Each structure stands twice: as C-alpha cells, then as structure tokens.
Amino acid sequence: MKNLKEVQDKMNQNLEHASKNGFNINTKEGKKIARENKLLRSVLLFLEKNPNEEFLKSEKSRLQKIITEKEKGYNYWSANICDKSVEVHKRKSMFNKELGLTKMRAQIKHINFILA
Numbered sequence: 660m661k662n663l664k665e666v667q668d669k670m671n672q673n674l675e676h677a678s679k680n681g682f683n684i685n686t687k688e689g690k691k692i693a694r695e696n697k698l699l700r701s702v703l704l705f706l707e708k709n710p711n712e713e714f715l716k717s718e719k720s721r722l723q724k725i726i727t728e729k730e731k732g733y734n735y736w737s738a739n740i741c742d743k744s745v746e747v748h749k750r751k752s753m754f755n756k757e758l759g760l761t762k763m764r765a766q767i768k769h770i771n772f773i774l775a
Contacts, residue, residue: 660712660715660773660774661702661706661772661773661774661775662706663703663706663707666699666702666703666706667703669699670696670699670700670703673692673695673696673699674696676692677689677692698768698769698772701765701769702769702772702773705769705773706773710773712774715770715773715774716774718766718770719767719770719771719774722763722766722767722770723767725763726760726763726764726767729758729760730760733751733754736754737750737754741753741754
C-alpha cells in the first residue's frame with residue numbers, strides 16, 4: 660500500500676522532470692505528466708485521511724457492487740427514460756454521468772493505485 664510520502668515524492672519527480680526537460684502541456688509527454696499528477700493530487704487528498712487497507716478493500720468491493728447493479732438498469736433506461744433524440748453511441752456516457760458511475764470508477768482507480 661502506498662503512503663503519503665511516496666505519492667508526494669512521485670509528484671515532485673514528475674514536476675522536476677517536466678521543468679528540467681521543458682515539457683509543454685500540449686505535447687504528448689506533457690499531457691501524460693499532467694494526467695498522472697491529477698491522479699496523484701486526488702490520491703494525496705485520499706491518503707491525508709489515513710485510511711487503512713481493510714477499509715480500502717471493502718470500499719472497492721462496495722463500489723463495484725453498486726456499479727454492477729446500476730448497469731443492469733441501462734436497457735430499461737435507454738428504452739424508456741432516455742430522450743430518443745440522443746444519439747445511440749452517446750447514451751451510455753450520458754447514463755454513466757447521470758448515475759455517477761464515472762465518479763465511482765475514478766474512485767476505484769484511485770483505490771487500486773493506493774493498494775498497488
């Protein structure tokens with residue numbers, strides 16, 4: 660399990676690497692560092708509360724159960740609730756945003772990062 664110091668050190672490494680090499684945020688490498696630092700900032704906020712490993716594992720399984728249960732309602736939502744003017748390929752992302760599944764998946768991603 661990662662701790663607060665490891666995450667802060669990794670963030671500082673990224674910032675030093677970016678400033679030393681003069682990466683622009685619009686380049687591929689710059690975007691990669693920016694994405695990683697965004698993840699690390701979120702993880703830092705999570706780690707400041709000092710969660711234990713058991714809590715993280717139980718929270719991960721709880722979120723996964725919620726996501727699977729909510730995804731079962733997609734067909735009903737698509738057929739009956741969703742506006743028919745919405746393009747078919749955009750419906751799934753709209754469904755995920757309405758039910759907050761995108762945020763839950765991000766939380767799982769953060770938990771997996773901490774537990775790795």
